[in-house]
Amino acid sequence: MWCTLECAVQGKGHLKTGIPCQDKTYSIVKGSCTVCALADGAGSAYLSHFGAETVTKTICDYMADNFDAIINEDGVSVKQNILAIVGDSLNNLCQEKGCTVKDLASTLLFVAEKAGTFVICHIGDGVIGYVKNDKVHVASHPENGEFANTTVFTTSSDAIASMKIIKGNLNQISGFILMSDGTEASFYNKRDKVLSPSLTRLVKLASTCDAGYMSRMLHNTFENLVKQKTSDDCSIVLMSHYADGAGYKNLSEKDKCNILGLPNTRASRKRQQSFEIVLEVLQTWKTYSAIKGKLHWRGKKLYRVLKQLTKAKIVEVREDGHYKSVLRAF
Numbered sequence: 196m197w198c199t200l201e202c203a204v205q206g207k208g209h210l211k212t213g214i215p216c217q218d219k220t221y222s223i224v225k226g227s228c229t230v231c232a233l234a235d236g237a238g239s240a241y242l243s244h245f246g247a248e249t250v251t252k253t254i255c256d257y258m259a260d261n262f263d264a265i266i267n268e269d270g271v272s273v274k275q276n277i278l279a280i281v282g283d284s285l286n287n288l289c290q291e292k293g294c295t296v297k298d299l300a301s302t303l304l305f306v307a308e309k310a311g312t313f314v315i316c317h318i319g320d321g322v323i324g325y326v327k328n329d330k331v332h333v334a335s336h337p338e339n340g341e342f343a344n345t346t347v348f349t350t351s352s353d354a355i356a357s358m359k360i361i362k363g364n365l366n367q368i369s370g371f372i373l374m375s376d377g378t379e380a381s382f383y384n385k386r387d388k389v390l391s392p393s394l395t396r397l398v399k400l401a402s403t404c405d406a407g408y409m410s411r412m413l414h415n416t417f418e419n420l421v422k423q424k425t426s427d428d429c430s431i432v433l434m435s436h437y438a439d440g441a442g443y444k445n446l447s448e449k450d451k452c453n454i455l456g457l458p459n460t461r462a463s464r465k466r467q468q469s470f471e472i473v474l475e476v477l478q479t480w481k482t483y484s485a486i487k488g489k490l491h492w493r494g495k496k497l498y499r500v501l502k503q504l505t506k507a508k509i510v511e512v513r514e515d516g517h518y519k520s521v522l523r524a525f
Contacts, residue, residue, distance in 0.1 A: 197229040200401045200433040202413045208426035217244045218375045218430035221251035225259035231432045232305035233373040246299025253284040258307040270360045281349050300348040306371045315361040320346040322383050324390045326370040331394045335359050370398035371434040377427030402437035408521040443522045456507035473500050477520040
């Protein structure tokens with residue numbers, strides 16, 4: 196099974212000028228097919244936020260309904276069909292908005308998975324990554340246009356020429372990451388063309404923690420940190436694999452250290468029992484004194500454990516001083 200996590204925030208530049216967020220994300224699960232998409236509306240197109248929203252929804256529905264046929268089609272046919280279905284949706288939107296198709300221009304990134312096979316598509320800038328064997332890799336780098344600071348859009352005449360289609364088998368891939376060019380400033384090293392290792396832990400958290408908490412945490416991170424490094428809109432989609440019903444207890448010792456924000460050492464593994472005892476107690480909201488009364492720990496041990504769990508973002512703290520684990524199916 197897959198879980199998806201999306202976030203899109205308005206950039207500082209658009210906030211100043213009153214332009215709405217032009218980054219849009221969408222995900223869908225139909226039967227055994229999971230699809231997630233991201234589109235970054237062109238800054239020069241005044242209705243691109245509508246275009247970006249339309250193409251993400253259109254492509255997710257199309258891929259979920261037609262995955263079996265697409266996975267067996269040749270690359271050229273796949274590209275032609277995708278651009279045709281996207282073009283039709285934009286033409287219909289033109290009729291509704293009374294505009295030209297260029298006014299709706301956006302990039303397009305998506306990943307679709309079914310029965311252990313996947314399809315990746317990339318038009319324009321932004322980055323698509325994946326996590327395999329606890330390491331993050333780039334599946335598709337940004338595609339820029341003929342001149343600096345330009346890119347390719349779904350409405351561009353050369354879209355099919357620069358469009359990337361990647362098909363494959365999962366083979367230990369545990370997650371996918373889609374990001375817009377605004378998010379690149381925080382997670383993508385343009386010089387070395389590599390993604391930040393921190394994304395590996397983020398994908399693991401997405402599959403292990405409560406979806407509502409992860410959504411709030413990701414939004415706060417983007418508002419307070421990621422968007423501060425750029426004037427552009429920032430968006431990301433995480434698609435993370437998890438076993439049905441599996442939770443923290445079923446993770447490997449290495450993964451537990453990763454989730455806890457600890458180095459994978461013998462000393463850290465010894466400390467895990469204390470962390471798990473507290474997490475077991477925190478399946479419901481409890482105050483510090485209630486936790487201490489239940490565990491009967493002396494000294495500052497509980498304080499140190501709660502501090503680490505909060506820092507690792509797997510325990511949530513309310514303003515009234517109550518604590519609760521955010522791990523899924525502990």
